[in-house]
Amino acid sequence: MQFNNEVEAVNALHQSYKNIKAEIGKVVIGQDEIIKSVLIAIFSNGHCLLVGVPGLAKTLLVQTVSSVLDLNFNRIQFTPDLMPSDIIGAEILGEDRHFKFIKGPIFSNIILADEINRTPPKTQAALLEAMQEKSVTAAGHTHHLPQPFFVLATQNPIEQEGTYPLPEAQLDRFMFNIQLNYPSFADELTVVKNTTSNREVQLEKIISASEIQYFQKLVRNIPITDNVLEYAVKLAAKTRPNTALASAAINDYISWGAGPRASQFLVLGAKCHAAISGKYAPDIEDVQAVAEPILRHRIVRNYRAEAEGLSIEQIIKDLF
Known part of the structure; x- marks a missing residue:
């Protein structure tokens, strides 16, 4: 992307934001401030923790964002038996009798860490290096993650049985802790109407990885x-x-x-x-x-x- 000056570039970011928000709004109803916060985190190269009771479209929001952005997307369902290697990958002995690294689902642009507090601290710690350094280390070798890279995690604040509090070091790596509330009556009417019919929404790709990286650098230069x-x-x-x-x-x-x-x-x-x-x-x-x-x-x-x-x-x- 090339612009004559910074004013044109900021105007382009403003327009891209409006286009992305409008496209997400076709699926996610009545969560304007939540969508705004997620997009601010993405353009600021940060991560988000989405906290809300079940049924408030946390997972749907992340999936919709990944559909609108032309990026690779992986979902990791955090469970008590999840191991660090299930996230970052592991070295295996190949047919040629040499070890080779098999990449885990963390090697993607957008990671949905679903119910992140349901896995033990040992497994949660596998995300620390990825979230801060945008890389993972396995068997003494550092592997860089694709760019841009975001972790959008969800958490249920009600049901705490079988959960593990997130370590402070990991919490601090999230740019935003976003609290989702119940929708208004009018928004809930629209949600129920849209989701109980045969309505299908085709989402367009609004912005590419290179454009996101350009806007991330632009934000820092403001x-x-x-x-x-x-x-x-x-x-x-x-x-x-x-x-x-x-x-x-x-x-x-x-x-x-x-x-x-x-x-x-x-x-x-x-x-x-x-x-x-x-x-x-x-x-x-x-x-x-x-x-x-x-x-x-x-x-x-x-x-x-x-x-x-x-x-x-x-x-x-x-x-x-």
Whole structure:
């Protein structure tokens, strides 16, 4: 892709975002903000954790995104007996008596990690290197994953029997923790009408892998003013108890705050949010627009906050 200047490139990203969102909207009804967050993560080269009760189209959303983007897609169903080799692959002895590496399903552009918290930490850890370094190591050899690479994971917050909490190191690698809520009555009417008839939707491929990579580089090159940059970093720093910027409420209710990766994602997310909105530089409102799903899984409440029923979302909004 070639554009005469950055303004044309941002306009192209804005238009591509609208086209992708409209195409996804043919299948996924009434989840505009969720779709927006997933696309921001993709254009920011980040990963998403989708949390919601069964039946809210988490899996359908990921499958639809992969259909609209001209990318390879693999689904991994996380179960208690899943092994690391079932994800990254393994070396086997070939007919020529030499070991060769057989790639696992992780070698794809989009990975749907379905019910990611149903597999033990040993298997979850197989994703750590892939999510951060975009590579896997087996038998001392490093294998690079295809680019672009995204992990879109789903999780059920209700049924916790037979589940394993995600390690903090893995949670921190997700750019967004997106909470899905029940649809409105009107949206549910449309969903039921569409899914109980013979209606078939043909989805078009909107954007290619090379175009996504171009837009990912464009997002990083978008300028940001010093005051917006400082606001994003301070917002993350304010979540850390017993530090200079922490408020009395943070000291009272938070046991652990967000790390530097949150600051990086706040800046990248704000840049991308501005670009898909047709703006050429982010402002403080763009930082605030992406702050909740970025900080939600990086702040740990203490027992006092839980006893008083204080939610993470309330604490984040108070930071603004």
